[in-house]
Amino acid sequence: MSGLLRKRVYLRAVPAERSYDVVIIGGGGHGLATAYYLASRFGIRRVGVFERSYIGSGASGRNTTVLRANYKMPESVAFFKQSFDMYRELSTELDYNLLMSRRGLFWLAHSENSLRLQRERALLNQAFGVDTAFIGPAEVKELCPQVDLSAGGKGHPIIGASYHAPGSVIRHDAVVWGYAAAAMRLGVHVHQGAAVTGITIENGRAVGIETSAGRVSAGVVLSATAGYTSAVAKLAGVRLPLMTHPLQAFVTHAYRPILHRIVASSDMLIYVSQTSRGEILIGAEIERYNTYSTRSTYSFLAECASRAIDLLPFTAKLKILRQWSGLCDMSPDYSPLMGPTEVENFLVSAGWGTWGFKAIPASGVGMAELISRGTAPAAIAPFRIDRFKDDRAIPDRSSAGTH
């Protein structure tokens, strides 16, 4: 049978084994993708994924689903391009419709500084074969007539933009479920509602974990827990260069398709897209203080809605449906942290801040290769955790500013 008539069991609950070759803490996109690639590309199938809540309950289910590769450091452009290319084939590979939809993404510039950044971004992207063009206000209006070029008439009109034509949206829950189901078909165990309470260290190496369901020994322990990475690493006695900040977003009720493009402005700290369901999705920048609280605030909603109306006047008529907040583990240079720690066999895939969702496939396959072969592939090697020690930071804040 095929298509609609096919009945599939996605996540069959299985009791945890006493030991796994690889234990992954965190059942989000990154953890599940790493498990999937370990099983599918590197033949390591005795993998246990431990998720405290339900899969995709953290950042994987709270992000704003944008896929893009328009980064601004050579290492990042190459890495995110690989990720984007993998996303394009992912529905086929996982045999799961991820509803990927190509929209075209603007980064609007309202200042000379921002204009210079967008021009540089376009040039660097083109050098790496990423389709980003530097365009003027007239072209912005032509590609997206809903945009108010005066940005609300408050003295900061749109003076240019970088336009990333491949920019897409995808269904984030489907990515998580697709990876989980595909990994489980290959023999990976995904344990939901299984909190990890300790990491067992013997002679300076990680040998297992303590969970709410008992002790599990492991050849390798990987933390893929985004916002909670510092807390998990602390179980192994590891400190990391991370700060956990909240990021808020909200959606309106569903309306007919009106906004095809993804509109972002790093000067106004806002980005807007329309989901496949029709909701207008609006998000902004992280809050400046660190917290693990995911409560939303009215002040954010009010400020962000006002900026959205300045940029896209039609949004003034829309009704807000719901608002939420997610945790971002921000690294000092706004680039991810991937690789081994000072505790042998304890690895971390973290620093996913506001840019983690679009990195899931490339990070998953990169971490899987690192775990199975012991050396990091060229794509993720520059993102090693201790790069700050020898001044090899990859500063890319301008690419992370909005989503």
Added chain:
Amino acid sequence: MGFKIDCPHCGPRSYHEFAFGGELRAFAFDRDEDTDYAAVWLRDNAAGVQLERWFHSAGCRRWLNVRRNTSDNTILEVR
């Protein structure tokens, strides 16, 4: 997520009036490279009670030491 900080100079004010100064860290420069690295780059990023700095930028413009529970943003102490 919104909360108030009871400024000892100005009284209870919304956190919007303050600039976050990060977690309180012990600085020990030039001892050795590893200590410097830890002091400059590494953070506890505690999921729980944290000692931290806030600057009352829209008030008395003084630096405050604050004890806050980062899980629910309860302010435990301001000095």
